[in-house]
Amino acid sequence: IDGLRHGLVRYRAALLIAALGAVFSPVGIYFAHQLPEKILMLLFSLLMVMVAARMLRRERKDQGPNDHGHANWGQKNCMLDQQTGRFSWTAKCTATLAALGAVTGVVSGLLGVGGGFLIVPAFKQLTDVQMRGIVATSLMVISLISAIGVIGAFHAGVRIDGVGIVFIISSIVGMLIGRKLSARVPARALQVGFASICLVVAAYMLFSANA
Template sequence: MCLASIFGLFIGLILGLTGAGGGILAVPALVLGLGWTMTQAAPVALMAVGASAAVGAIDGLRKGLVRYRAALLMAVLGGAGTPLGLYVAHRLPQTLLMSLFSLVLVLVAIRMHRQSRGAVGAGAEHDWERKNCMLDPGTGRLRWTLRCSLTLATVGACCGLLTGLLGVGGGFLLVPAFRQLTDIRLHGIVATSLMVIALVSAMAIFGALRAGIVIPATGVAFIGASVLGMVAGRLWAPHVPARGLQEGFAGLCVAVAGYLLWKVWG
């Protein structure tokens, strides 16, 4: 239980420092650190990520940063995609699931590395003509066009599918999608993404519990520690250089992906 708490604290800390996306390491922490299978780890990882994201989302709501209408739309579609992901996950072999997870980790690492070099989002703040969702300069709210609604719905559904399939929160998908497809500022993007993660994770957890999934005591310790880590990470984040954090996170993702693949196929 002590080891589970240490891993949970570490995952929560990364989630708090990166804003969204760090929760993707929750499943590897449980699989590699505690020896669980992917299907055992996914519900506990979702609870940890969802609870931690809820802490960040509440803070974002308090500061008025969350685009709650967009978050609710994406969460509803995400909730619809999650059961399909769960259905597929329980019918795929563990080797394939872990290989898919490793691929996602590598993609996240590449994105983080490019972002640290300024390749991701460079000039995005001024390239508004290509954005699918635009803010109204007068009200500061999103313009709810058909194009915007379909864009957010599609992203939400993809997030839900990955949540059910791999037990990840989806922040690694939401943040870059928001940056590419909307002109919402970064603080609003992170806060809105955390709310989507919290809501989609909650729906996935509810489905898993209804299916008879039982959370062991070590899982409860992991979840509680991750929430504490999230709080600490958000307090510490303003004092950590963004580029070093992104490079370090990218390197960690590659290392974990390599170890997962070695364990599966080695």
């Protein structure tokens, strides 16, 4: 909601990715039930390392018609229109975002990641959206996919206990604080911070898998 209010969310892209993610998530869930837990943890760790490496790479800073000047026109699969500031919905861009949604759905079902671990680095690699816009769009995708899961869980009789409610409220407060701080933190620092978290998670999962 905060991202939409500030015009940071690429909501059409988020809707497309979320729709494909919801469709392909059961595929990942199926394979998750076929693989041993140790293999899943190793795959999760490998994914985190790959994401961190992708985020730590520095891009060549060439001027172009985009909102942060890190790409020439046509250099990315999805480019922002210079006049409108919105995506130019070419066939290549649409196919790219649809594929991202499908992959996100499969990996989310397989490894239980919320989608942000894939969407953030993928958006940075494939589009010329600025980091704050990437995070806001990623949050919308996660919210949409999560809402479907929550509704399904409630329908199945799952209920949230007191600890869960405290956790949810604390997460919301933390997110609001993070949104305020993100406006003051350089984009590169956000990337390095995200990559560092990925590496810490990967190290913990590798330790747990071998424990």
